[in-house]
Amino acid sequence: MRLIVMSLTLLLALPAVSHAGGEGATIRRTSYGIPHVRAADHRNLGLGLGYAFAEDNACMMADIVVTLEARRSRWFGQDATTESGENNLVSDLYHQRVNQSGVIERALSGQSRQARDLVRGYVTGFNRYLARTGVADLPDARCRGAAWVRPITELDVWRRVHQIAGITGGEGLQEAVVAAQPPGAPAPTKLVRRPEQRPGSNGFGLGRTATGGTGMVLGNPHFMWDDDMRFYQQHLTIPGELNVSGAGLYGVPLVNIGHNDRLGWTHTASEARTITISRLTLVPGDPTSYLVDGRPQRMTAEQVTVPVRQADGSVKPVTRTLYGTPDGPVVADPGPLQWTTTNAHVLRDANFGNLAVFDQWLAIARARSVKDLHQALVRHQALPWVNTLAADSTGAAYYSDVQIVPHVTDELRARCGTGPDVGLVILDGSRSSCGWGTDADAVRPGTLGPARLPHLFRDDHVSNMNDSPWLANPAAPLTGYPAIVGDTGTERSPRTRIGLDMIADRLDGSDGLGRPGFTLSTLEASMFGNRNLTAEEGLKAVVALCQANPTLHGVDAREACATLAKWSGTGDTGEQSRGAFFWRTFISLARRPGIDFWLVPYDPADPARTPRGLNTADPGIGRAFADTVRAFANAGLPVDVKLDDVQHYEGIPIHGCRGPEGCFNVISVPGVPRPLDRIPRIPHGTSFVMAVELTKNGPRMSSLLVYGQSADKASPHHHDQAHLYVQKKWVSGRFSEQEIARDPNLKVQHVS
CATH class of the missing domain: 2.30.120.10 (Aminohydrolase, N-terminal nucleophile (Ntn) domain, beta-sheet knob region)
Known part of the structure; x- marks a missing residue:
């Protein structure tokens, strides 16, 4: 393998990056380690991306491969756990059953040549890095010199594609599959009732009347931070055929959420049951x-x-x-x-055997408008558990729940x-x-056809915050779809409510961010405004309650009350955050069954603004406040603890708050008090964030990959973007050749 590192001076002297005979790929890394891979065809494009990803995450990919080939117990023992916390023996038995079924090999026959070439090249690129570096010299200490690290195969990657398609199906029910034994037979694993693990996200598609003429997209997926379902940011180019930038999940050579020169899109976890x-x-x-x-x-x-x-x-x-x-x-x-x-x-x-999602995402990446995107979704109908939100350079916005849903x-x-x-x-x-x-x-037997699944074209806005399709735009409610897709006419979650408020308040200018309407900068500011719906609706009432009752249910409420009176009412960090963690815990206790939480109940005729107000007349609210004070005391935790002290990544304070509080910028550290040295790592929440404007002169994009490009703690790109996140700063997107060439930290290498 030949590795050529070119200087910035040499790059700028070239009219364009080219490859003799179309062989090989050029990897241009811009600030924060983001690779821009350019090649003449899909196989070489995969080669460059596989090499770049291996440089950043070889150990994580090796771990994914061990999991999917059902060899975790072989290397780590049966009682240890996977990155996602699954018992190794459970994971192995589940994945070995999938492997024995042959479902992945059978499904491979339906994949396009471009998809097969991308995967083949990706495998070659990853293995080339592994051979060049040597397992004994890998930079990540977690797998350096480990016997379980091996070259990967195309089947390994297709197993990963299948695993991602099945997150809300068998993948999330591994223990239930392995533990199922006839009455009287000993179970091979202890039966444990586990909560369903579902990814979450927010997404806006903004049309011309909301922006003044362009299309804009806000993508805000909420995925796990501590497992292998992390995002990797990348830009993939085959001149004249493919030019797409965004982020994809580890181990798959695709952009799952991103944009090209005319279209931007994002996904949110759908309420449809798969x-x-x-x-x-x-x-x-x-x-x-x-x-x-x-x-x-x-x-x-x-x-x-x-x-x-x-x-x-x-x-x-x-x-x-x-x-x-x-x-x-x-x-x-x-x-x-x-x-x-x-x-x-x-x-x-319904997603067992679904590898078609690979070609589905390739088709999305090639779409030139929201109408093209809709046609691609209808033609392939292979998305596995997500809504789609998009906008294009004409200023058209689009929502869709066209995916695989059981009939x-x-x-x-x-x-x-x-x-x-x-x-x-x-x-x-x-x-x-x-x-x-x-x-x-229907493209796939046993499923609902696209005609039964909801979609919406608008010139103002669409959104989804993991509720059903019903209020993708409150002015045009979606109805008539089967209940397995989602409900209608029911109360929306606090997170959906705050998302709808953010759009409405920006369109009338009442959010304090300037003249009405979205610009790229006001979209960014809305994303990190860290508004908290329950605080907006109830903080003043709770403070009034505790000020009027210094002793609540036998508890001295004065210190906690004074803390809340000074709190900003947001998920921001710093001194102004004192009270945020107390409020989080209080809300979780105040929303227990039997407490009439809201002052104004839900009204189906006003679903975007009800319920509202906090019903402090219910004695349960006061008891919840007193119980929160006691819980903090029992944990040895001050009621005015800063959010910085309980919500951090590698020691870096992370702003944001929990969805059930009514927060848009979700960071899911639980609100149950405990000693500070036991506060867990951030398990879930805002991961990759993308704000993109599609103009007639090309895209303008800002992004943040909060936990960085690399899972290796020793990498300079493990938490470099977290430092930006703290300051609410964004990484400017580099899409055109000129933008890439101007990056002050540009590094270029050619893999052939």
């Missing part, structure tokens, strides 16, 4: 057989074997029997999905719905008529 549960009626006396239309069917019993390192260092195979039906695996938990002598439950995941109509659900309401769609598995249907326009 899975259903079938409740089986078992054959009496035989817990592994079930009835369909009165006829007995036998479950599959699959032997799954994984290698496990023993205490003495030896490796021995461990075999478990996992059960299933043609629809999917049997699942069980200690709650309503228990496997009893009369019933069992089966998971059916469960309201009629089917009314006829076949069964089991307790636990946030899942549970259907009667004893009747064949209760299976998924198929629409004629």
Whole structure:
């Protein structure tokens, strides 16, 4: 491998970056380590991106590969955990079952040549870096010299694509799959009722009447900070064919959220359910057989074997029997999905086998307008669990929930719905008529067609903050879609409410940011304004309550009351943040069942502005305040603790607050007080942030990747952008050749 490092002077002397014979890729890194990869074709583009990503995150990719090849117990022992906190043995058994199914290999036949070439090049680039550097000399101490680091394969990358598609399906229910055993049989892992893990996000698409003529997009995904579902910022160019900038999840050579020269887009986690549960009626006396239309069917019993390192260092195979039906695996938990002598439950995941999402994102990257984008979504219909929000250079805005959704109509659900309401769609598995249907326009059998799924074109604005499609624009509510997609006419979350307020207040200029309407700078300021809806609605009332009652339910409330009276009421850090952590804890206690929290109840006729006001007349509000004071005292935590002391990344204070408080800029450090030395790392929240304006002269973009380009703590790009985030400063996007060449920290290398 040839590695040529060119100086800035040499680069500026060239009219354009080119490659003899189209071989190889040029990687130009601008400030904060952002790679701009340019090549003549998809394979060489993948080569450059794979090499650049390996420079920053070779150890994280190696860890992803170990997970997906089901070898974590082999290298780290069965009792350790994955990056996402899953038990190693559970993870291995689950992924080995997926690998044995052959579903990924079968799905590969449907991928385009461009997709296959990108992955092939990405693998070559990653492995070239690994060979050049040597495992023994990797910069990241977490895997330096480790025997489990190996060259990656194309199958490894396609497994990663499949894993990302299944986040809200089987991937999030691994333990329920592995723990499912017939009554009386010992479970291979302890049954634990775990909360569903769903990513979250905010997104705006702003049209010409909101901006004065251009299109703008705000992307604000909320992903986990401590696992491998991190974003990597990148710019990918094949002259005349592809030119896209943004961020993609680790291990996949794609931009998931980003822009080209005419279109910007983002995604938010959709409320649409991508899975259903079938409740089986078992054959009496035989817990592994079930009835369909009165006829007995036998479950599959699959032997799954994984290698496990023993205490003495030896490796021995461990075999478990996992059960299933043609629809999917049997699942069980200690709650309503228990496997009893009369019933069992089966998971059916609409994204099982979905690799088409790769070509879907390539098609999005090539779209030239929101109409092109809609056509790409309808043509592929392969997005796996996300809404799409976009705007283009004509000033058109767009919202869509066109994705993969099981074909469960309201009629089917009314006829076949069964089991307790636990946030899942549970259907009667004893009747064949209760299976998924198929629409004629659906790309994938068993799913709702695009015509049933909501979308909206506007010239003012669209938004989504993880509520249903209903109020993507309050002036044009979306209705008529099946309930499995989301609800209508119900109370919106505090985070949705503050997002709608941010748009409305900017359009009438009442937010204090200047003349009405969005500019790129006011969009940035709105994003980091750190408004808190519950504080805006209730802080004054709570302060009045505690000032009028210095002793509340036997607790001296004076110090806490004085703290709240001085608090800014936002998620900002610094001295003005004293009171923010107390408020967070108070809100979590005040919203307990039995407390009439809101003064003005929810009104379906005014859903964007109700409920509102805090009902301090309810005795539960005062009790919650007193309980919060006691909890802080028991934890040895001062009531006026600064947010800086409980919310930080690598020692860097991180502004923002929790979604349930009514915060847009989400940072999900819980509000339960504890000693300061036990405050956890930030588990989840604002990760990649993009504000882009699509003008007729090209895009203007600002971004922040809060936790940096590299998961390696020793890397200069591990937390360099966090220091910018503290100051609410942004990284200026470099999209044109001239912008890239002018970057003061430009470094160029050619991989061939």
